[in-house]
């Protein structure tokens with residue numbers, strides 16, 4: 111059997127220096143632990159669904175009351191779709207529904223939390239203020255997972271919070287996609303990271319640990335590289351938007367879903383891959399951080415499904431209906447992975 115490249119990957123963190131700190135971090139136990147999810151926008155409701163289905167009591171909080179109503183509608187719809195698809199029973203749906211409480215963020219919520227999931231707006235000041243409030247109001251044993259996509263939150267949090275803090279970066283929709291990228295502050299003890307990874311696995315997720323913080327972590331960096339080339343090809347008129355998506359769906363996506371990126375190279379052959387890279391005619395797209403095909407749409411207010419039009423025209427279909435259609439397809443794609451979910455072993 112080929113050697114598993116992940117076997118040598120160990121988190122680059124130090125062993126615990128202070129054994130009392132290790133004991134201070136409680137394990138996460140469904141039914142006993144209270145989870146506070148702060149920020150009920152796009153990500154909060156789906157993360158709440160994952161914890162609620164696993165038996166945790168969840169406080170889903172926001173500063174905006176109107177957001178809370180929308181968040182609960184999305185949460186209930188996520189459960190309803192699972193019942194419709196035969197993935198959970200009606201009884202399981204009712205149990206999960208009862209476990210989530212939507213409420214305005216208060217000091218009381220923080221004081222009761224064992225695990226705090228920070229999913230607030232991606233702005234440094236907003237997160238900095240929240241971390242300071244968590245340090246003041248939450249129990250000294252409460253653990254914080256930040257869902258930031260790009261910010262170095264370890265530089266924003268008070269130093270006293272770092273030992274019990276990690277980045278746990280979920281993917282939208284978080285109740286469906288298995289990957290969560292996990293990063294600990296450099297030099298931190300391992301137990302917060304290990305408890306996070308164990309908990310995510312128990313939740314049915316596929317955590318991947320990064321050795322250090324890099325903005326965008328793994329997938330958003332790869333997506334950025336791919337997007338740069340796609341926007342270039344479209345701006346140059348090489349291909350239409352529809353054909354580009356057909357090409358991706360019919361070759362890149364199924365291969366990557368089953369092989370990942372690096373194992374695909376093994377099947378292609380590393381010699382050919384190197385020759386392709388070295389081919390002087392295969393010049394990379396120039397870095398263009400404001401490609402016309404994207405900029406013009408943004409300027410026209412065509413922002414994607416939120417406005418009914420982006421690269422495609424969605425007519426009168428509303429955002430929730432579109433997300434539901436997408437979610438049905440994503441559940442099928444995740445099911446097709448079967449045992450390969452979270453398994454780094456090559457085929």
Ligand SMILES: NC(=O)c1ccc[n+]([C@@H]2O[C@H](COP(=O)([O-])OP(=O)(O)OC[C@H]3O[C@@H](n4cnc5c(N)ncnc54)[C@H](O)[C@@H]3O)[C@@H](O)[C@H]2O)c1
Nearest residue numbers: 149151152153172173174177229230231232257258259282
């Ligand atoms: N949207 C995605 O696809 C995605 C994916 C992975 C990670 N993330 C990250 O997750 C976080 C949340 O993203 P989102 O897309 O859900 O954002 P969003 O803008 O949809 O929701 C953020 C919510 O936080 C609330 N909020 C702001 N300050 C608050 C505070 N002090 N207390 C309580 N609530 C507060 C806002 O009212 C808003 O409802 C961000 O850090 C983002 O980078 C987003």
